[in-house]
Amino acid sequence: DTAVSQTPKYLVTQMGNDKSIKCEQNLGHDTMYWYKQDSKKFLKIMFSYNNKELIINETVPNRFSPKSPDKAHLNLHINSLELGDSAVYFCASSQSRDWGELFFGEGSRLTVL
Amino acid sequence: DQQVKQNSPSLSVQEGRISILNCDYTNSMFDYFLWYKKYPAEGPTFLISISSIKDKNEDGRFTVFLNKSAKHLSLHIVPSQPGDSAVYFCAASKGSSNTGKLIFGQGTTLQVKP
Numbered sequence: 001d002t003a004v005s006q007t008p009k010y011l012v013t014q015m016g017n018d019k020s021i022k023c024e025q026n027l028g029h030d031t032m033y034w035y036k037q038d039s040k041k042f043l044k045i046m047f048s049y050n051n052k053e054l055i056i057n058e059t060v061p062n063r064f065s066p067k068s069p070d071k072a073h074l075n076l077h078i079n080s081l082e083l084g085d086s087a088v089y090f091c092a093s094s095q096s097r098d099w100g101e102l103f104f105g106e107g108s109r110l111t112v113l
Numbered sequence: 114d115q116q117v118k119q120n121s122p123s124l125s126v127q128e129g130r131i132s133i134l135n136c137d138y139t140n141s142m143f144d145y146f147l148w149y150k151k152y153p154a155e156g157p158t159f160l161i162s163i164s165s166i167k168d169k170n171e172d173g174r175f176t177v178f179l180n181k182s183a184k185h186l187s188l189h190i191v192p193s194q195p196g197d198s199a200v201y202f203c204a205a206s207k208g209s210s211n212t213g214k215l216i217f218g219q220g221t222t223l224q225v226k227p
Contacts (some may be wrong), residue, residue, distance in 0.1 A: 040219060041115045042115070043202065043215075105156050
């Protein structure tokens with residue numbers, strides 16, 4: 001019974017396409033996040049939602065749009081994909097916005113050709 | 114500008130010996146530090162944390178030490194086991210307004226040889 005699950009795990013697509021990655025957590029947590037692991041292996045935060053409200057929005061291109069239909073789900077939609085978007089995207093959740101321990105999903109590896 | 118750095122990309126130790134993983138940070142506003150462990154094709158999992166009001170936190174075989182004056186923390190694993198072989202990420206955050214916004218280092222790959 002996976003606590004934080006992401007789909008798809010692997011995604012290969014052409015430049016210019018639009019794609020979405022879905023994330024669900026069954027931990028009852030209030031806060032969810034998207035992190036990106038780039039080619040240099042750094043994990044960097046992109047967005048955070050607390051009870052469906054956007055609370056962290058790092059300097060991310062407008063082509064990236066998160067959507068949280070409820071506090072158990074946080075999806076990431078990417079428009080007009082570029083080569084530089086190739087990375088592993090991790091969804092995570094935490095009990096609250098004041099709780100530093102994050103629970104991560106397995107990651108979604110996006111490859112843009 | 115990387116605020117959290119793990120300068121050793123890899124470390125190899127013998128089973129039963131001590132593993133010491135190091136992490137340096139530049140932002141003196143960081144007040145909460147965490148270590149995460151990551152196996153291939155899995156997400157990072159929380160290992161241990163320390164608040165800036167402490168200089169040591171221990172959990173079983175894992176101990177984290179914090180030296181605020183040097184802006185340095187380390188993770189000690191004693192004794193090391195083959196199952197500890199993984200990538201270890203150091204992370205930091207500053208203040209409750211940014212909690213959850215973790216700044217990660219680039220990771221150190223630990224290999225424990227039987």
